[in-house]
Amino acid sequence: MKAATTLLLLIMKSLIIAISIIFIPVLGLMAQNSDDVLGKWQSGHGSGRIEIYKKGNKYFGKLVWLKEPADEKGNIKKDIHNPSQEKRKEPLIGKDLLLGFRYKSDNFWTDGSVYNPKNGKSYNCQMSLDGRSKLKIRAFFGISLIGKTETWTRVE
Helix, strand or coil: CHHHHHHHHHHHHHHHHHHHHHHHHHHHHHCCCHHHHCEEEECCCCCEEEEEEEECCEEEEEEEEECCCECCCCCECECCCCCCHHHHHCECCCCEEEEEEEEEECCEEEEEEEEECCCCEEEEEEEEEECCCEEEEEEECCCCCCEEEEEEEEEC
16 A cells, blocks of 8 residues: 555656646747847838837837938937927937837837937837737827837848
């Protein structure tokens, strides 16, 4: 009887180890990583690249490349449409365009805003990853149902 109990315990222990070896890596692959959004992204219209970075527990994105970095006079493009007079002299490259996102779950970041340097306006915004190489940026006023989604592509 004692040998049967010992054998049963040994079998159960082996089974638990086997299940752990099989399922723990699978669960790790299925787990969503809040930092999966980090990196460089090409905007949907292709005129800019934004690098998403993390500060504390929030996510931001700064403009790091422009297809046309200079204006028609050859000067570095500035944030000329910014509502703040003093910020209109700042260069666009290096400017944070994505601000204050929080990771919610399932490859979804929320509670952020996006700044559009083409018109100087900021919008509520949320982001979601579609695989590893596509990022959907949804800008909106008030509720997310009324807005626009743009798809960005990861730059390797």
